[in-house]
Amino acid sequence: MRFAGNHILLFAHPIPGVSCGWADSNWDLIFNEGNQTLSAHRDRIIQALDSLRIELPSWGFANTGTRFGKFLQLEAAATIEEKFADAAQVNALTGATPTLALHVAWDLPGDLRDANKILDLAAQTGVRAGSINPNLFESQSYKFGSICNPDPGIRRMAIDHLLESVAIAKALRSRDISVWLADGSNYPGTQSIRRRIEWMAEALAEVHASLGDDQRLLVEYKPFEPAFYHTDLADWGMALLIARQAGPKACVLVDTGHHYHGQNIEQIVAWLLREKMLGGFHFNDRRYADDDLTLGSIDPYQVFRIFHELLSDSTSMASTAFMIDQSHNLKGKLEAMVQTVCTAQELFAKAAVVDRERLATLQDECRLVEAEECLREGFWFDVRPVVQEWRSSRGLPADPLAALRASGYVERIRSERRERNVCSVATYA
Numbered sequence: 001m002r003f004a005g006n007h008i009l010l011f012a013h014p015i016p017g018v019s020c021g022w023a024d025s026n027w028d029l030i031f032n033e034g035n036q037t038l039s040a041h042r043d044r045i046i047q048a049l050d051s052l053r054i055e056l057p058s059w060g061f062a063n064t065g066t067r068f069g070k071f072l073q074l075e076a077a078a079t080i081e082e083k084f085a086d087a088a089q090v091n092a093l094t095g096a097t098p099t100l101a102l103h104v105a106w107d108l109p110g111d112l113r114d115a116n117k118i119l120d121l122a123a124q125t126g127v128r129a130g131s132i133n134p135n136l137f138e139s140q141s142y143k144f145g146s147i148c149n150p151d152p153g154i155r156r157m158a159i160d161h162l163l164e165s166v167a168i169a170k171a172l173r174s175r176d177i178s179v180w181l182a183d184g185s186n187y188p189g190t191q192s193i194r195r196r197i198e199w200m201a202e203a204l205a206e207v208h209a210s211l212g213d214d215q216r217l218l219v220e221y222k223p224f225e226p227a228f229y230h231t232d233l234a235d236w237g238m239a240l241l242i243a244r245q246a247g248p249k250a251c252v253l254v255d256t257g258h259h260y261h262g263q264n265i266e267q268i269v270a271w272l273l274r275e276k277m278l279g280g281f282h283f284n285d286r287r288y289a290d291d292d293l294t295l296g297s298i299d300p301y302q303v304f305r306i307f308h309e310l311l312s313d314s315t316s317m318a319s320t321a322f323m324i325d326q327s328h329n330l331k332g333k334l335e336a337m338v339q340t341v342c343t344a345q346e347l348f349a350k351a352a353v354v355d356r357e358r359l360a361t362l363q364d365e366c367r368l369v370e371a372e373e374c375l376r377e378g379f380w381f382d383v384r385p386v387v388q389e390w391r392s393s394r395g396l397p398a399d400p401l402a403a404l405r406a407s408g409y410v411e412r413i414r415s416e417r418r419e420r421n422v423c424s425v426a427t428y429a
Contacts, residue, residue: 041386046386048351049345049348050390052344052345052348053096053097053098053099054323055099055101055131055322055324056090056101056323057100057101057324057325058100058103060327060336062077062333063424070329072422074414074417074422075332075414075417077417078420078424080114080117081121084121084127085413087100087125089409090337090341091127093397094338095394096344096345098126098127099127099130099131100129102118102129102133102172103133103135104133104161104165104168105134108168111164111168115168115172119171129173129174130323131177131280131323132169132172132176133180136161136162136179136182141154141157142182142183145183145191146181147181147199147203148181148183149199155199159206162203163206165177166211166212166215175215175321176216176218177211177216177218179204179207179217180222183227184226184229184231185230186227186229188229193230200233201245204219204242204245204250207246208249211249216249216250216279217246217247217249218280219233219250220252220254220255220282221233221236222255223235223259225290236252236254236272240252240275250279251276252277253280253282254268254272254282255281256282257285257289257325269310278316279320281321281323282325283295283303283326285298285303292327293326294326294339294343295324295340295344296347297343300347303344303347304350305375307350308354310351311351311354324340334409334410335410338404342401345387346383350379352378353378353381354378355377355378359371362374
């Protein structure tokens, strides 16, 4: 008999009248130790789940696609009212998603004039406005860049949009303004990389100066796409440097899909935590590039390792915002969102049960296999019974996905939204 994570393996059953070398007291000791371990894990899991909050993206409920086109879903949200309603449904099922990230161009087409409407929806649904995301990539004016564009008039237009986004965030009492730049170039020699850095630094410094006392500027990076020769903010080092130059309220936003193949994301997390510069996470998964697949669908062990590094510095992690950033092109919108939140909860719970004190000792003594197994024990531990117990104790359905299917919500909104979505544009060109 031995322990394997939270499983007890019995190699033989005692035969009556035959001594197996174990007294009853030995068996009692083993089962008591197992119960104590489970109890300790339960406490850490419950504490972790109580602390985990994940922001939903408004665009995750809408019809989205690739550059080749869209596969329309009849239940997809098309209005901000529908997006808030869907987000409230996910929050009611999971108990972990009280905020909705908003995209200015898509969700507030009237800019600041739409703020009161958003506040009313927040009051009606119990879901608050989360991070505010400017749009610096869709306008035809941004063909050669936004705040890095050689044309000073276009740079001014982009900066004004960022300033308007800060004002919207203030009106909605939103802390974070998340900036992702699509700026870059496709061919060598066609743009000055150095001058574009200076234009970007000047723009972000001006935006930073407009922030309120409790606001932050989250600077996101991406190695390529839509630019393919150089991207103005291509990695975490560039984002770290430009955020520091912008000012003390700027920090780095990490998107799990915005990295080259094989890049050690948890190492990036460790560095940013050390520098007190990790502002937030956009969670998704990928197989090749920025695929925006559902979290943990391809590499759950990577997500676990990221959570482990975050939990290793709980003080810095407390100010890190977690947000889902996925395009549900094939999976059902609501199902994919609920599945993602549940996956995040389970992987976060697994990371919470790692014995970090013991792990540190094993690391210091260079006991390599034991240290690796100490980490892996957390990943292999079956947290689902405790997660379900936590949900039930908080008045939540033990199985949110099953509860969504049983609720009839998706069928109802599919019927209500069918006619409009059937008429939506699905082609690429």
